[in-house]
Each structure stands twice: as structure tokens, then as C-alpha cells.
Amino acid sequence: VQLVESGGGLVQPGGSLRLSCYASGITFRGYDMAWYRQAPGNQRELVATISSGGSLYYEDSVKGRFTMSRDNVNNTVSLYSNSLKPEDTAVYYCNANIRKTTVSYWGQGIQVTVSS
Secondary structure, eight states: OEEEEEOOEEEOTTOOEEEEEEEESSOGGGSEEEEEEEOTTSOOEEEEEEOTTOOEEEOGGGTTTEEEEEETTTTEEEEEEOSOOGGGOEEEEEEEEOTTSSOEEEOOOEEEEEOO
């Protein structure tokens, strides 16, 4: 199983980024997918989820600014991040999991830095 994130980098406050995560080695359509982030000195926190059926959840601080989507043909999830703030700076992780089980896979993480 491999989850590979891409699309991170340095962006100015108010800017946008698109993060992508490509999954291999799993039956992608059967997994719930999630984005987490971890800022220095903080615990890893949930950012957004999309269920195998397409239901979405967003953490309050990103509602209205971030949009998550999935492509079951290309085994990819994306996180469109708009109106970025310095407090969005973190390492962002992709997660694939099966609800109500211990099955959970992680990507290696990708840095997003919001700074002028």
C-alpha cells in the first residue's frame, strides 16, 4: 500500500494550493479518505474527510475555504485550499481507512507553508 501526496509548497497568505494524494495497493473506492495536518509542536489534527460514498466533513477552521474531492477512477483524492492563512502552515498527511476497523494507511506527508 502506498499513498503519495503532492502539490505542497510555499504560498502567500490569501493564496491557494491544490494537494493531491494517489493511492495504490488498495481497492480505493472501498476506503474512506482523509486529510490531516500537523504543525510544529502540535498534535496531528483532522482537516477533512470524504467517505467511500462521497459524504464530506470539514473541520471548522477550514469550512468554506477548503474543498475535498475524490476520483475513484484514478485513485486520487484532492484538497483544494483557498484563502490560506499562516495558521494553515503544517505538514499535510493523506489517510486511507475502513470505517469501524483498524485498517488505516498514511502517506509520508507534504509541507505547506503560508508566509509572506
